[in-house]
Amino acid sequence: MEAYAEVLKRVLALRDPMTGVWTGELAASALGTALAVTALDGGAAQDQALAEAGAAWLAAHVNDDGGWGDTTESVSNLSTSLVAAAALRKIGNRNPGTCRAGETLRRAESWVTERAGSLDSAAVLRALTRVYGKDRTFAVPILAFLAMCGNDASAWRSVPPLPFLMALLPQRWYRFFRLQVVSYALPALISIGLCRHVCAARSRGRRAWGRLFAGPLLRRLERLQPAHGGFLDAIPLTAFVSLALRQAGYGAHPVTQKALLFLRNSARPEGCWAIDSNLRTWVTTLAVRGLADAVGAEDRGKIAEWLVRNQTKSKHPFTGARPGGWAWTDLPGGVPDADDTAGALIALKRLKEAGCVTDVSGAVRTGVRWLLGLQNADGGMPTFCRGWGRLPFDRSCPDISAHALAALAAWCGPEAGDAGRVFGAADKLVRYLSRTQAADGSWLPLWFGHQQAAGGTNSVVGTARVVDALRAAQRELGARGGALGIGAPLARGAQWLVAAQHADGGWGMGSGATAEETGLAVIALTGGGATSAAAVRRGCGWLAAHWAEGAERPAPIGLYFSLLWYHERLYPLVWALEAFGKNRASL
DSSP states (O other): OHHHHHHHHHHHHTBOTTTOOBOOOBOOBHHHHHHHHHHHTTSSHHHHHHHHHHHHHHHHTOOTTSOOOSSTTSOOOHHHHHHHHHHHHHHHHHSTTSSOOHHHHHHHHHHHHHHHSOSSHHHHHHHHHHHHTTOHHHHHHHHHHHHHHSSOGGGGGGSOOOOGGGGGSOGGGGGGGTOSSOGGGHHHHHHHHHHHHHHHHHHTTOOOGGGGGHHHHHHHHHHHSOTTSOGGGBHHHHHHHHHHHHHTTOTTSHHHHHHHHHHHHHOOTTSOBOSBSOOHHHHHHHHHHHHGGGSOHHHHHHHHHHHHHTSOOSOOTTTOOOTTOBOSOSSTTOOOBHHHHHHHHHHHHHHHHTTOOOOOHHHHHHHHHHHHHHOOTTSOOOSSOTTOOSSGGGSOOHHHHHHHHHHHHHTOSGGGSOHHHHHHHHHHHHHHHHHHSOTTSOOOOSSBOOTTSGGGOOHHHHHHHHHHHHHHHHHHHTHHHHHHTOHHHHHHHHHHHHHTOOTTSOOOSSSSOOHHHHHHHHHHHTTSOHHHHHHHHHHHHHHHHHHHTTOOOOOOOEEEGGGEEEOBTTHHHHHHHHHHHHHTTTO
16 A cells, blocks of 8 residues: 555654654744743843744744734634733844834734733733633743733732742642642742742732742752753743743742753754654654554664663652653653553553563553552543642543553553452443543543634544544453443444544544544544444545645644643654554555
8 A cells, every 4th residue: 555655654764763763843832932032032142042033933923813823733822822922022122123023913912802802911811711710820820921021010910829838748738739730830830929929029019928938949949840951841831930930030040040951952943942842752652553563673672672761760759650650751851641651551562562572571560550550539540640630631531541441451461460450440441431421422532632623622533542442452351341341332432433534534623634633533443343444444545645645734633731732743644654554454
């Protein structure tokens, strides 16, 4: 099949020749760029050059309606438009004529006013609350950033306070306080919370009593900050921290300086920044699913060794997670999570099935034990922390729960160490997935969406990921899988996917199909009955035509922290590759 050969060739060509793994490329981000250039603006010549190049990139990549989206393929949204406009205004005030953004700013302010009702702080806060609800993880940093970029000191009084002193308490206590920020946001809680406290007190002519705790808070930040300076390897979070500390009077502190170093090193040649460094672990595990049989024995061994080497070996300072999980990247800012841990375990199983002789038994036992320890009382899996709270990235969700089920089923034998406990966890996961299945048979994912769909949701990706995992678990568990009741939700989910196929053979929640959604749907339906087989053939036909036209541009269906959209260069390739590979014998 020509399309399969072409996609395989492209994916193999994108491997790192030394490690044998994949890095991919995240979308350029207007939000990340705006925050980074503001943090670097006013610094030494190198920083100023980066800031001016970033400002020019922002001015050149505004949408036709006057706002900015999270990627160059994204529709305009309130958060990114507010931040990008504020950054251009601040840099323009310091360096008039740098980016010639006068008309751009007028159109951006008109766009924001139309959606928020006004540019004043109270109106913007109300508008952001409509977007984020009770979750202050992103809304408060945005309001703080707007206050930093403005000339009205009283604006700080409109920024909601954050309980920054809570960061000094033991991590095990956090879940009991119902914090309005999620587990991964401790650096923002500390830096933005302290900054808001100091600046609000200053605007009232009062002393900021919170400075008494600045020493232990900054030491806490130092312990959280990885060696290269990037918190979570995230450009927006790291920029927020550096900006807040500087505004609060701690610009010379080592945390601030290391954060600025990370931002310098993360700049792209074209003058922009992404939202994160890379998803190297994640995209590598996705690629392995589609081509473990297509690489040689030496390469399979290199990938397995790389995965084992990048398993966390110590308690993580952010979440308190025990050793044994995997993060989305091998860089120091990564945090172990259930989705990437499940992906790594499944990739190790695929490599073993393809003939890899590397001993991965220790990593598998530790990884399975790590997943088992994360399972929530409701039977599902959260992203980072068991029982942390009720905010999106810290509660159970169907896509990650299904992925964990597939990983546990893949290693349900003696390698896992405690087969009985694994089977018990699988039973709870199936029950959770059955409860969360919608009446029409679909599931909604946490980490993927679609900008054209109601609420930005993506039932195609959610249902495809769950159906694929249920089918894999049913295959691995055999008769025991039947006892878990996998068959009924699997059949209903597959039926929904078949009905959701477009007339042209593709899948997509928007007006047209995408390679990402179509690839995932084909993967999920492969191995089903006759109706599924017909849908698979049509889906593979759409993918083949798509690649024959050379139209593999990625779509922004990925959701990052705080509802930020992204696209990844490898997503359409690796999912099309697996879809073709599963069906190449019948096509």
